[in-house]
Amino acid sequence: MKLSDFLNGSQPVCVVGLGYVGLPLAVILNRKYAVVGFDIKPRRVTELRNGHDYTGEIDDETLNRCSIEFTDDSGAIGRCSVVIVTVPTPVNAHKIPDLTPVISASRTVGRNMRKGTLIVFESTVYPGVTEDECVPVLEKESGMKHMVDFHVAYSPERVNPGDRDHTVDRITKVVSADDPEMTVFLADLYGQVITAGIHRAPNIKTAEAAKVIENTQRDLNIALMNELSLIFSRMGIDTNEVLDAAATKWNFLRFSPGLVGGHCIGVDPYYLTFKAESLGYRPEVILAGRRINDSMGKFIAEKAVKLLISAGKTVQGSKVLIMGLTFKENISDIRNTRIIDIYKEIAEYGVRGYVWDPHADPGDVREEYGIDLIADPENQSPYDAIILAVKHRELLEMATPDYLRRISHGQLPIIIDVKGIFPRDEMERNGFIHWRL
Numbered sequence: 001m002k003l004s005d006f007l008n009g010s011q012p013v014c015v016v017g018l019g020y021v022g023l024p025l026a027v028i029l030n031r032k033y034a035v036v037g038f039d040i041k042p043r044r045v046t047e048l049r050n051g052h053d054y055t056g057e058i059d060d061e062t063l064n065r066c067s068i069e070f071t072d073d074s075g076a077i078g079r080c081s082v083v084i085v086t087v088p089t090p091v092n093a094h095k096i097p098d099l100t101p102v103i104s105a106s107r108t109v110g111r112n113m114r115k116g117t118l119i120v121f122e123s124t125v126y127p128g129v130t131e132d133e134c135v136p137v138l139e140k141e142s143g144m145k146h147m148v149d150f151h152v153a154y155s156p157e158r159v160n161p162g163d164r165d166h167t168v169d170r171i172t173k174v175v176s177a178d179d180p181e182m183t184v185f186l187a188d189l190y191g192q193v194i195t196a197g198i199h200r201a202p203n204i205k206t207a208e209a210a211k212v213i214e215n216t217q218r219d220l221n222i223a224l225m226n227e228l229s230l231i232f233s234r235m236g237i238d239t240n241e242v243l244d245a246a247a248t249k250w251n252f253l254r255f256s257p258g259l260v261g262g263h264c265i266g267v268d269p270y271y272l273t274f275k276a277e278s279l280g281y282r283p284e285v286i287l288a289g290r291r292i293n294d295s296m297g298k299f300i301a302e303k304a305v306k307l308l309i310s311a312g313k314t315v316q317g318s319k320v321l322i323m324g325l326t327f328k329e330n331i332s333d334i335r336n337t338r339i340i341d342i343y344k345e346i347a348e349y350g351v352r353g354y355v356w357d358p359h360a361d362p363g364d365v366r367e368e369y370g371i372d373l374i375a376d377p378e379n380q381s382p383y384d385a386i387i388l389a390v391k392h393r394e395l396l397e398m399a400t401p402d403y404l405r406r407i408s409h410g411q412l413p414i415i416i417d418v419k420g421i422f423p424r425d426e427m428e429r430n431g432f433i434h435w436r437l
Contacts, residue, residue: 001082001182006081006189012034014076015037016083017038017039018070019055021159022084023048023053026068027058028167028194029193030067030068034069037071039070045070045072048068051063051064075112077113081114082120083117084122084155085121087104087105102134110137115150118151118153118186119134119151120186121155126275127205130154130208134152135152147178153176155207156207156210158211161333168194169194174199175200212269212272222256222258224255224289225257225258230299259327261335310433311414311433313385316351317351318352319380321380322342324356325337325373330393331359334364354377356377357392378407381409386414387416422434422436
């Protein structure tokens with residue numbers, strides 16, 4: 001396999017899965033290579049062919065400048081010598097890794113690939129999935145032999161949705177293949193478009209492990225902040241003010257409490273713990289962090305109910321506005337958002353919840369959670385309490401103290417400031433009951 005064949009366009013690269021990870025990667029690769037973008041969803045392919053990305057990761061102008069061949073015809077995979085798999089790897093309702101998408105993608109690739117193909121997996125997995133789970137599927141479906149007729153590699157995705165500074169090309173790429181020669185080739189292939197540099201891991205399992213611990217570490221750091229928030233709340237201390245004071249020390253690592261959702265930080269640790277438990281070891285620290293982070297939506301909802309009671313408001317039938325539903329700011333992704341926990345919990349108390357989010361797709365929200373988004377918060381005002389859940393740019397622009405007072409009910413407007421947008425003293429001076437995580 002020669003890099004020159006890819007640089008001159010005679011050998012295309014195929015990206016399987018055109019979501020938050022696959023599409024940005026395909027666009028970056030297209031700067032140097034001919035690219036085939038494959039997705040099983042015809043609607044997604046049609047949208048991209050028309051020059052629009054609903055996720056907002058790639059703007060229309062950039063997308064229309066690309067020469068990517070978007071297709072839902074799996075036969076196109078057979079024209080490519082390098083196939084990169086970027087499908088999601090979620091967990092099920094029991095927090096067990098769901099490898100269905102990556103195994104299904106392996107079947108599709110196996111049925112269509114040609115001899116000499118290098119299949120690169122970027123999906124988050126626990127160590128061993130590429131070689132122990134995907135390779136047998138590839139062999140069965142293709143009738144070929146691994147290391148004889150095809151090779152595999154792993155290069156973990158590090159996409160941060162909505163981040164315009166840390167784009168694919170500006171993040172160091174970890175690569176490892178099933179033999180040294182293929183690792184060198186893959187490093188050179190990615191190296192043509194990745195400006196941040198390439199790190200060659202010694203083997204595929206090491207590269208797989210590196211991915212899961214990146215997000216596990218962040219999950220645990222946030223879990224510590226969340227636990228501190230639970231403690232300080234009982235003491236009547238503002239967590240953010242404590243962190244401001246502690247951060248004056250040079251070696252203090254500043255993290256903030258919050259809801260941990262999405263398809264990375266809130267999911268990846270379960271891949272590592274699942275593998276560890278299969279080997280007879282039960283992780284204590286990692287699972288404790290997960291329990292804390294998964295409990296924060298319930299804690300925030302209960303705090304909102306207590307504030308309603310302390311303000312003399314009737315909980316049953318009260319109206320609460322939740323501003324924001326996506327798992328992070330300025331993106332449309334609602335997968336595994338933990339804000340839904342707040343909505344469900346306040347409903348248990350008979351509270352009527354109204355959700356506004358300018359980025360989430362109303363149809364997706366209705367299908368996934370059975371909730372009808374409101375288009376304009378003022379249409380259902382006044383509210384007995386307002387929960388500022390996601391720091392969307394639109395929220396920062398509109399949610400001024402004057403606006404929040406205008407859509408609030410009663411003399412003591414209640415603001416649950418999950419993201420710590422407003423200083424406590426400022427809100428109290430403006431006559432609000434203000435609480436932040």
